[in-house]
Amino acid sequence: MDKILVTGGAGFIGSHVVDLLIEQEKEVIVVDNMSTGSYKNLNKDAKLEETDITDNLGLNEVFNKHKDINGVVHLAAQSKVGPSVENPGTDANINIQGTINLLELCRKNNINSFVYASSAAVYGHAEQLPITENAETNPLSPYGVSKLAGEEYVKAYGRLYGMDVFALRFANVFGPRQSPHTEAGVISIFIEQLLRGEVPAIYGDGEQTRDFIFVRDVAAAVVLCLKHINEHSQQPIYNVSTGTETSINFLLKDLCNALNENFNPEYKEERPGDIKKSYLDNRKIMAKLRWAPEVSLSTGLLSTIKFYQG
Structure with a gap:
């Protein structure tokens, strides 16, 4: 072994x-x-x-x-x-x-x-x-x-x-076990805010994208x-990576739909230094190591929500 x-x-x-x-x-x-x-x-x-x-x-x-x-x-x-x-x-x-x-x-x-x-x-x-x-x-x-x-x-x-x-x-x-206290954990932050009945905060216009x-x-x-x-x-x-860019607005709308909540975020001033758009090309690892992402964003979000509800 x-x-x-x-x-x-x-x-x-x-x-x-x-x-x-x-x-x-x-x-x-x-x-x-x-x-x-x-x-x-x-x-x-x-x-x-x-x-x-x-x-x-x-x-x-x-x-x-x-x-x-x-x-x-x-x-x-x-x-x-x-x-x-x-x-x-x-x-x-x-x-x-x-x-x-x-x-x-x-x-x-x-x-x-x-x-x-x-x-x-x-x-x-x-x-x-x-x-x-x-x-x-x-x-x-x-x-x-x-x-x-x-x-x-x-x-x-x-x-x-x-x-x-x-x-x-x-x-x-993102996924189960991610702390909502991390800077990269926007998904876990949004989920906890929605489960507590709080208004999620988006910094900037929400059109910034991530992978x-x-x-x-x-x-x-x-x-x-x-x-x-x-x-x-x-x-x-x-x-x-997934090789796909997703806006913060789209992400939060998907979470709101999954939790039957209204999409009504509080938009705050854009944070200095925030990157506007980012997503990574994953063709190299797919070709060389024959790896590919298998879990869609929506499926992953549902799994993450279930974890936090539990």
Whole structure:
């Protein structure tokens, strides 16, 4: 049985990756400091090692304890733009130094398979849509910079040590277990507001667009990378997206329809720095890894609503 270590495995995306790995009969070690993760998210068949990716001593103990790890999925991160602006050093320590710590331990322990979670934030304002992996990277925040730096370290270790590496640039991920307190969780925010009988707030005119992808499809892309070792280390960057843009107005109308609520948002002043339109080209991962998103936006929204109602 393969043994896979998943950082951030008690978090939103990570817990779905862990679930899918266990469904495929993998042994899973979860490394999570539980600062944003939840014990409720943890799969009962996963082994939790409660430590921080910036704690080299703690990480060393985990790798010494589990000598037969076959691959690492690195999802743990500081994932908010605001805190990265306020404390760029902390952001860099978690997202850059934490990634280096893991890569070094993989090198020392001869673990050759490494999947890194990046973000569409590395692109910034794109000149052309949809955004391809070859688009210029102009991150607008320290968070985007740190995720891009992590990508470069991952690619460098792939070149230097012959590691099988992947860096996946996620679009706007949504689904069950997402916290409404995250900046990217507009769907969970809207659902909670509607369930509480509050008026949802839209910043700007609501015509800004994003690429919303269901978390289970993202987990499938991550797990698929572990099956494609020795194949794509020379081109490890992949967008994980639907390749479709959805406006915030359309999104909220769909949610209102599903919950039998009137569409009557409160429009507020546009937030500085917000990107107007964004969606990612997913043709590369579809062609190279034979992955495709399977859950439609409406189906994913219904599943997410059901989770929050429960």
